[in-house]
Amino acid sequence: xxxxxxxxxxxxxxxxxxxxxxxxxxxxxxxxxxxxxxxxxxxxxxxxxxxxxxxxxxxxxxxxxxxxxxxxxxxxxxxxxxxxxxxxxxxxxxxxxxxxxxxxxxxxxxxxxx
Amino acid sequence: xxxxxxxxxxxxxxxxxxxxxxxxxxxxxxxxxxxxxxxxxxxxxxxxxxxxxxxxxxxxxxxxxxxxxxxxxxxxxxxxxxxxxxxxxxxxxxxxxxxxxxxxxxxxxxxxx
Numbered sequence: 001x002x003x004x005x006x007x008x009x010x011x012x013x014x015x016x017x018x019x020x021x022x023x024x025x026x027x028x029x030x031x032x033x034x035x036x037x038x039x040x041x042x043x044x045x046x047x048x049x050x051x052x053x054x055x056x057x058x059x060x061x062x063x064x065x066x067x068x069x070x071x072x073x074x075x076x077x078x079x080x081x082x083x084x085x086x087x088x089x090x091x092x093x094x095x096x097x098x099x100x101x102x103x104x105x106x107x108x109x110x111x112x113x114x
Numbered sequence: 115x116x117x118x119x120x121x122x123x124x125x126x127x128x129x130x131x132x133x134x135x136x137x138x139x140x141x142x143x144x145x146x147x148x149x150x151x152x153x154x155x156x157x158x159x160x161x162x163x164x165x166x167x168x169x170x171x172x173x174x175x176x177x178x179x180x181x182x183x184x185x186x187x188x189x190x191x192x193x194x195x196x197x198x199x200x201x202x203x204x205x206x207x208x209x210x211x212x213x214x215x216x217x218x219x220x221x222x223x224x225x226x227x
Contacts, residue, residue, distance in 0.1 A: 045216065
C-alpha cells in the first residue's frame with residue numbers, strides 16, 4: 001500500500017497562475033483533508049471532505065477550492081496564486097468512522113509563489 | 115473557537131532522561147486528543163490517541179495523559195534516545211467530536227547523547 005500520495009512534490013508558480021495539487025489514498029478511508037504548514041503557524045486546515053460527495057471549509061479556505069473526485073482522490077486548486085500561498089501543503093486521510101480518527105499524511109507539496 | 119498551546123517551542127534533554135511535552139487547550143473539552151511526530155521535510159505521523167474518558171494511554175516508551183479539568187495533555191517519552199529528536203504535535207477535533215483536526219504549533223525535541 002502506498003498510503004497517501006501527493007503530486008507534485010515541488011512547484012514554483014508566478015503570481016496569478018493556477019494549479020491543482022493532487023492527492024490520493026489507497027486505504028479506503030472516508031475522510032480526506034488539506035492542510036498548509038508555515039513556519040511559526042503550524043498546520044492549518046484548509047478544506048476537508050468528511051465523506052465522498054461532501055466538502056467543508058477549514059480555518060483558512062480563502063483562495064482555494066477543492067474537489068472530492070471519488071473516494072480515493074481529493075484535489076486542491078489555487079485559481080490565482082499569491083505569494084501568501086507559498087507554503088508546504090499536506091494531504092491526509094482518516095477512516096472517518098467513529099473510533100478511527102487517526103490521520104495519515106502524505107509527503108507534502110512544497111509550493112513557492114513568486 | 116478552540117485554541118491549542120504547546121508551551122515549549124523547543125526542549126533539549128540528555129539521552130536516557132524522560133521528555134515531557136505539554137498541550138493545553140482553551141475551550142470545550144474534546145472527545146479525544148491526538149499526538150503526532152513530524153521529522154524535517156516529512157508529513158506528521160500518528161502516535162497516540164486518548165479519549166476523554168481515559169486518564170492515561172501507553173505505547174512502548176510513550177505515555178499520554180489527559181486531564182479535562184486542567185484542559186491539558188502531557189506526552190512523555192521515557193528512556194529517550196537521539197532518534198526521538200523530532201517535532202511533536204498535539205491535535206484536537208475542530209469541533210467537539212468531529213474528524214477534522216486543529217493542531218498545535220509543536221514542540222521540537224532534541225535528545226543529545
